[in-house]
Amino acid sequence: MAANVSKLNMARLRRSSVFSVFQLDLLRELLCVLVAFCVLTQQSLADQQEFFEDFLKREYSLVKPYRGLGFSSSSQWDLMGTAMVTPDHVRLTPDQQSRQGAVWSRIPFVLRDWELRVHFKIHGIGKKNLNGDGIAIWLTRDRMQNGPVFGNMNQFVGLGIFVDTYPNTDKTHDRTFPYVSVMLGNGTLMYDHDRDGRTTELGGCTAMTRNSIYDTFLLVRYSKNKLTLMVDVDGKQEWRDCAEVSGLRLPTGYYLGASSATGDLSDNHDIISMKVYQLTVERTPEEEEEEEVITVPRLDDMYQFQVDVEEEGMSGLQLFFTLLFSVLGLSVLAVVGLVLYGRWKENKRKRFY
């Protein structure tokens, strides 16, 4: 009997210790769930915050699936040249020589403060520095134009962001390519392809965007007349500063686009997405007043518009003609002077008779 009782007690004791272990586990699990819930809630709150601040504008964005892109009348985008759509990307040019392609938004861009994130891919079979030419992202007055600036017109009006993959100028080895740079065109400035746009660039950075194993992204942010350019090309999922330009005034009503060109050298130039976010930015009444409506893009610091241009001075031919016309002009003046002097002298002599 006693043995039976002690067996029963032992069983109870075992059951109660099992229960307490079970309780402890349960408590621990509950705690974990609670902590995870808190973290997730915070995370989702942060996400929500981000969602509200950066509002994706679908009418300006190019995202998958690219239904009807380029041919449907309801599409917000036009294709030109060699550009073609696949389920995974919009290929501006294939890895073949002398191709030009572009994709242009049909809708005038009217946001004041915005952020553009471009997911792109440049790849090909050519060896390093035996490939070209790169991709340009545009926000310009004109759209659907052919030309020498990565497949778009020169002397453009608006913003150009270039991902230049080929060093055209071999005189200087001051930078490593691919090189990302920004330019503001006012209709008279020329992008100098032979100098990789050095004469007109407002800033830039090296970014290893070609044949990368990582996804490559560009970010352009424009707010309160400040343009910020960032890149994410190292697979770190973080933005790296590339260029910053203050006092940059860009009119609204321009068009968003991307273009590319190949020459003797080539690459596949693909756009995967172009996402536009509207930024919520508060302005003081003074700031509102200060922001005038403009019709031509400009920089407050106009010196930046004349980068290197003055340095070049006159070309040999210009100098020759300037000298020639100066000499001719002086000669004519001298002859006229001599004739007049001769007549005056003649008249003076006649008066004495």
Ligand SMILES: [Ca+2]
């Ligand atoms: Ca180049």
